[in-house]
Amino acid sequence: MERGAAMEGGAGMEGEPDSEAGAGEKLECHRERAEHEWKLWQGGQVRNTLHLISAVAQWILLLACLIYLGVHFLQPTKSDKVLWTHIRYTGESTEGAAVNLTAEFGPIQVRNGSVVVPCDGLYLVSLRSFIYQPRDGVKLKLTLQVTQKTTRSVPWEETVQGSESRVNLSTVLYLFEQDSITLWTSSHANISDLTFSLVLVGENKS
Template structure:
């Protein structure tokens, strides 16, 4: 009879342990279910995205193919020569479909353009002239404003620009310097990324 009181606490401890074990298993099962649901949702989203890409590619392949130069306005310029203070650099296109007139790049389509410009500047002014501004200008029917400007401190310094800009049809893009200089190994590219209104 003396041993019986110990049986109840032992049974109670055993039941508590069993209950805790069952609760742990239940929580673990619930976490597994949540994880499985997340995996399922992620897989479904990936399949939907893949299907959308395939549909997009399929529609694109059904359209008649056009040479890239006809579809996307672009130009690439290589230039080495003199620039005169206050005058546009006399750029001419090496390749591309965007026209250049009197050194101005003629924009014919509204949209986002990627511009890339690299080169070196050599001063022609007196020795005390220790800096020069290279400026990319945008001119429309009414106004002219600077799109980008880099100050060159030392003769022979490299200039480097990569930028995305929204340009409008009828805009003209020119390049100029604040002093007489020589521009060497200039590489200047412009390409339309997203056309909105195009009158090619």
């Protein structure tokens, strides 16, 4: 009996290290899992922070652009008045011919369907229109062309497709005195409620 008790006691002592080792492994697994979850959480926080910084930087850049345009818009020109024009047009366009724009408001002149730039400077350009094409499926190219004497450039061009399309343009261009701005279409179309605005926001006084 003493020998049996001793054997049972020995078996119990041998089993204790095994149970302690198992507990240690479980504790290590919990610790590694906790560290992994902590690293994932930190990574998510870093990504969120970077997205927030990027969004704030974009808003700051947009605000700076608006302030820049606002300051130049409020500065008086040589003639102490803001130079601008506002055009409305509804009618047909002809392939190979410029749209016959006519001034509705503003001191900037329009000659033979072309807007004439009065002086060197930075201009805010806005164009809105609804275009109806009689032939569905035909691509129509709308082009804003700037001509100075014999030199021509295309600062904006858009291809629209479908029987009914809307066009929207808002941009800033540096233009030179006596530049002429015309609007062209690559095929016949009906143009409805076209509005075109040109505003001088920063004059070159050098």
